[in-house]
Amino acid sequence: MCVKALLGFLFAVALLCQAAAEGAYKFLDEIPIGGEGGWDLVTIDAAARRLYLSHATKVVIVDLTKNEVIGEIGDTPGVHGFIVAPDLERGFSSNGKESKVSVVDLKTLRTISKIETGANPDALVYQPRRDEVYVFNHSGNSATVIDAKATGIVTTIPLDGNPEFAAVDSAAGRVYCNIEDKSEVAVIDTAKREVVARWSLTPGAEPTGMALDAKHHRLFVGCHNKLMAMLDTETGKVVATVPIGTGVDGCAFDDGTQLAFASCGDGTTTIVKEETPQKLTVIQTLKTELRARTIALDPQTHRIYLPTAQFQPTPSPAPGESPGRPMIVPNTLKLLVYGPA
Numbered sequence: 276m277c278v279k280a281l282l283g284f285l286f287a288v289a290l291l292c293q294a295a296a297e298g299a300y301k302f303l304d305e306i307p308i309g310g311e312g313g314w315d316l317v318t319i320d321a322a323a324r325r326l327y328l329s330h331a332t333k334v335v336i337v338d339l340t341k342n343e344v345i346g347e348i349g350d351t352p353g354v355h356g357f358i359v360a361p362d363l364e365r366g367f368s369s370n371g372k373e374s375k376v377s378v379v380d381l382k383t384l385r386t387i388s389k390i391e392t393g394a395n396p397d398a399l400v401y402q403p404r405r406d407e408v409y410v411f412n413h414s415g416n417s418a419t420v421i422d423a424k425a426t427g428i429v430t431t432i433p434l435d436g437n438p439e440f441a442a443v444d445s446a447a448g449r450v451y452c453n454i455e456d457k458s459e460v461a462v463i464d465t466a467k468r469e470v471v472a473r474w475s476l477t478p479g480a481e482p483t484g485m486a487l488d489a490k491h492h493r494l495f496v497g498c499h500n501k502l503m504a505m506l507d508t509e510t511g512k513v514v515a516t517v518p519i520g521t522g523v524d525g526c527a528f529d530d531g532t533q534l535a536f537a538s539c540g541d542g543t544t545t546i547v548k549e550e551t552p553q554k555l556t557v558i559q560t561l562k563t564e565l566r567a568r569t570i571a572l573d574p575q576t577h578r579i580y581l582p583t584a585q586f587q588p589t590p591s592p593a594p595g596e597s598p599g600r601p602m603i604v605p606n607t608l609k610l611l612v613y614g615p616a
Contacts, residue, residue, distance in 0.1 A: 279319075296583050300561050300614060301615075301616050308336075311332070312332065314439050315354065317479030317537060326573075363406065369410055375391055376390045378426050390421055396413070401423065402450065407420055409450050411440075432463060436457040440484050440485040450462075451494055452485075459474055460494065462511070465471055474511035482497065483540060488529065491552045493505055497523035503547060515554060520541045525571075527572035531578055536570055544581065564581075565586075569590075584607040
């Protein structure tokens with residue numbers, strides 16, 4: 276082998292070793308949650324070392340130091356998500372079945388009040404610079420803006436489509452939101468409280484999870500046609516895509532490692548390196564468990580948390596009927612914990 280060829284071979288091996296090291300996420304723990312019913316979004320308050328898991332009619336709270344359940348917030352029928360406003364010591368849950376948001380005292384875990392929203396509130400985000408909560412009403416095709424201090428409605432923003440997940444860019448004064456049925460991102464100006472742009476996700480389609488790299492002006496969007504798209508938030512253009520698994524729901528981005536994650540219902544989480552603001556590289560396809568499709572990332576430990584459960588076999592449908600949804604086996608809900616080796 277000539278010297279040039281040998282050097283090229285060694286360089287390729289070095290790249291592979293680097294990718295393997297960066298992508299060496301492995302299973303670390305399993306946190307039992309139990310109970311009955313489904314789950315949805317999971318969020319982390321890293322400073323408080325708490326994780327919040329939306330679970331049927333309640334929000335379960337996990338201590339990230341002890342890896343155990345330490346409490347719950349009740350009376351949240353059909354809850355989709357929960358976020359915290361740490362500076363106000365308040366939390367907010369989106370209760371899909373009653374089209375309301377619960378305002379919660381984080382010290383006592385008691386509900387202070389409830390606020391009417393549009394139909395089926397789903398994802399929600401907190402804009403700390405304005406002390407406002409944006410609640411995305413999936414079937415209501417709108418966003419309800421709430422004053423987190425006064426706990427009242429500021430305005431309702433029409434979205435012309437079904438909103439999914441969202442991300443806050445405080446420095447830019449924007450909130451970005453996936454519009455699932457239009458395969459686009461709606462850009463909301465938080466000063467004007469109105470949509471100021473709509474960005475196509477082509478070749479991505481049916482977006483769900485979203486995560487933001489504010490420093491490099493990049494937005495990561497998980498799409499149901501098995502792609503993660505990276506958008507430039509200054510131009511609105513898709514600058515890179517990578518393949519991911521089937522049934523994506525969640526996305527996360529780690530500022531410390533420049534890794535992006537897409538959690539998928541097929542039992543995989545794709546881990547991607549943002550090599551440059553123009554280039555994404557898949558460095559690991561992490562095997563998780565079926566239906567582990569929502570995700571939260573702890574920026575302090577770089578660990579990721581994915582809820583899932585056991586399911587009963589799906590009954591055979593009657594002739595001409597579509598298959599029903601599989602039933603969750605009671606008391607099997609758990610959080611899977613993965614982290615760097």
